[in-house]
Amino acid sequence: MLRSRWLLPGAALALGAGLGAALTRRRAGGDAAEGLLGRLPVVPVVAAAGPPALLGSAPAELTKYGLPGLAQLRSRESYVLCYDPRSRSALWVIEQLNRDTLSGASERAACDFQEDDSVHEYHRATNADYRGSGFDRGHLAAAANHKWSQKAMRDTFYLSNIAPQDPHLNQNAWNNLEKYSRSLARNNRNVYVCTGPLFLPRMEADGKMYVKYQVIGKNNVAVPTHFFKVLILEKESGEIELRSYVMPNSPVDDKIPLERFLVPIESIERASGLLFVPNILKRTSNLKAITAGSKR
Numbered sequence: 001m002l003r004s005r006w007l008l009p010g011a012a013l014a015l016g017a018g019l020g021a022a023l024t025r026r027r028a029g030g031d032a033a034e035g036l037l038g039r040l041p042v043v044p045v046v047a048a049a050g051p052p053a054l055l056g057s058a059p060a061e062l063t064k065y066g067l068p069g070l071a072q073l074r075s076r077e078s079y080v081l082c083y084d085p086r087s088r089s090a091l092w093v094i095e096q097l098n099r100d101t102l103s104g105a106s107e108r109a110a111c112d113f114q115e116d117d118s119v120h121e122y123h124r125a126t127n128a129d130y131r132g133s134g135f136d137r138g139h140l141a142a143a144a145n146h147k148w149s150q151k152a153m154r155d156t157f158y159l160s161n162i163a164p165q166d167p168h169l170n171q172n173a174w175n176n177l178e179k180y181s182r183s184l185a186r187n188n189r190n191v192y193v194c195t196g197p198l199f200l201p202r203m204e205a206d207g208k209m210y211v212k213y214q215v216i217g218k219n220n221v222a223v224p225t226h227f228f229k230v231l232i233l234e235k236e237s238g239e240i241e242l243r244s245y246v247m248p249n250s251p252v253d254d255k256i257p258l259e260r261f262l263v264p265i266e267s268i269e270r271a272s273g274l275l276f277v278p279n280i281l282k283r284t285s286n287l288k289a290i291t292a293g294s295k296r
Contacts (some may be wrong), residue, residue, distance in 0.1 A: 078152035079141040085123035087222035092196040093140040097185035104147035116160035129217020140163025189283035197224030
């Protein structure tokens with residue numbers, strides 16, 4: 001059952017994904033190498049592929065041996081991902097859904113979970129990490145969202161797009177949220193879906209707040225305490241609608257209405273260290289946020 005303490009009042013969860021609103025989907029063509037990243041008008045850390053311009057007066061000598069880390073973006077046919085080498089999973093994943101992406105003959109049975117060789121071996125998860133852990137390999141970008149291309153669907157099986165997820169949650173309430181996202185894509189021009197893990201604090205017996213989470217496997221893959229999913233709907237009218245959800249990474253009664261998991265976007269932004277709204281407002285001033293109890 002869902003615990004009432006899963007989200008503290010006023011706590012915030014955050015994601016800055018530059019989810020552009022004015023996108024038209026292009027099938028893999030001349031820009032196939034860039035994938036979705038080449039089609040997003042606003043993306044976080046757009047210069048992450050190379051050394052960023054350093055602010056302030058730090059001398060160039062400080063970077064003579066390179067920088068130990070930068071934001072790790074991965075652009076694939078079906079999604080853009082920002083990888084977190086510490087957790088062995090993604091900070092966030094962005095997908096674009098519409099009627100075209102949801103139709104096709106791609107088969108999940110033709111896909112296998114696989115290591116992401118683009119991630120350094122010190123920092124990536126393996127299938128062995130999940131074996132016997134009691135957790136499902138939970139998709140962030142869902143496989144069923146990308147029936148339009150077998151390769152696009154196969155790309156969702158990279159373990160960089162996977163996080164340890166409670167089996168009951170993965171197969172029930174979270175699956176319902178994914179299905180709902182697809183239903184919205186059938187009735188809107190586009191739906192941009194941003195999904196990621198959260199590691200939220202909770203009060204322990206000593207009255208202090210702690211962030212605690214399990215790790216699994218020899219690579220210490222982090223088990224999120226919660227997951228978020230932010231939906232940005234492009235209405236046929238031109239209005240942009242925002243819906244943001246958080247679910248605990250534990251068994252959840254799938255009879256609980258999905259609207260019970262709606263949270264203010266500010267709570268996701270605060271908790272995740274990411275930002276949505278400023279990026280969206282770069283594209284439109286016609287934004288409506290749906291929260292629990294809002295009139296549809």
